[in-house]
Amino acid sequence: MKLRKNIAVSEAGLLFNPVTGESFSVNPIGIEILNLLREEKTDEQIHSAIMSRYSTDKPTFEKDYQDFIGILKHNNLLESHEETKA
């Protein structure tokens, strides 16, 4: 999974999608995850990166992570497989 290329994330947590003109606000842990996605890290790499920095347990974070990814997909912020291949 990868963040769409042209999407800008500011340090303050504002995300702008130039294709749709939509803006989003993201919390700091969300920004970290977006940046890891941009770097094309795998789910496992993202999990261990977050778990090493935050006090949470694996089941909790996995559930929240899946939920977060779901919302990114819902808002068309991730590249789909087809696009990645092309």
Add this chain to the structure above:
Amino acid sequence: MTKLRYERPVIKKLETGMPNKFGTRTEYQPMTHLDGIAVEKLMKDYGSPLFVISEKTIRKTIQKAKKAFKTRYPRVQFAWSYKTNYLNAICSIFHQEGSWAEVVSGFEYDKAISLGVDGKKIIFNGPEKSEEDLTKAIKNDSLIHIDHLDELYTISELAEKQKARPRVAIRVNMDTGVYPMWDRFGFNYENGQAWDAINKIMHSDNMELVGLHCHIGTFMLAPSAYGIAASKLAELALSVQEKYKHEIKYIDLGGGFASKNTLKGAYLPGSDTNPTFDDFAEVISSALLNSNFKQEKLPMLILETGRALIDEAGYLLGSVISNKRSSTGRRNTILDIGVNILFTSFWYDHKITPAQAFTHYSEDTCIYGPLCMNIDVIRESASLPLLNKDDHVVIHNVGAYNMTQWMQFIALRPNVVLIDMDEKPHVIRLRETLDNMNSMEKVPAHLKKFNV
């Protein structure tokens, strides 16, 4: 290296323009303490969920209400509406503050007597008073508010039998411009029923008509309706005086003042918009002072205010069980607080505050209770900071009706704790146990054995 406090990752689309149905977020401070005691400690010591009542807030509120009326009208008496919250400790606080008791059933009547309230200071309302209840009330010289003619005749017969002359009032219903009009209780003013009842009492020797009573509705947001009610009862009292040369000693305007809660669907929070005690007092005292009573013959004004005196003093503490998403992507949060103990969530958008620190990120959330039922919704939509599993929340303004209308459904009812004036906690109602429940049941002998 110490790790950072975990918060769920969230992303939220920014909408420009109108506030949405989730309203604007107003919670910028967690509620970590109640009257000086840490919420965490309360929940650790007494469990979750937990009702907490502030004695300070009760006393402050009743004193504020009394002041609003007493500075405007010379003779005011509050009577605590038992049905609003009849935990003995709570009633006792109101009685210490000088309130009489207002009861609507034999059970509530006995509760007031068992607490030590002088029978003469108990107002007995309601459509159902058994002969046994009435006999007691007559013997104790309580104020009996007659709801219908059948009751009037019963009281007359019992008075004869007991060789007593009970003090009575009639409950009057009337058009005050408020819809729906509460006309199922008492005698109607406009169609002459009230006069008919008054004539019957005045022509019988065995009852003394001491008052006129009304209760025009509940959670009233229009003080003007009380002005109309007060004027109509004043006019009725003056006409009785004129016709029978008989003095009506008090006018009882019932309860119904709105508390600081926010009604479901209201656009602005009730704490900002609902009328104050001063607003109600101004209209009511003007109506009475502007009527034709002579200064020295002004009737006593009785108020049976319930919810407005206790809602703010009550908090319900609870814990987050889980966060989920609905099939449409909506955030759902499940609490251990259901509508079985928070009955008033059917009427109000209760304010909910996290009990621990949070960031300024928020999410639009639907708050559910733990009951396996579709109706178990605490808030259909709330904009709340991110809550994790096991986080604690404080629900505000729950003091009225919840601790009387709660249901023992699926689970046992929780502890109720009072925080006293010195900020010390006291359990005033113990959490129920399975033994409590089972002690009321009996299993016939032939059902005692089974094989499954």
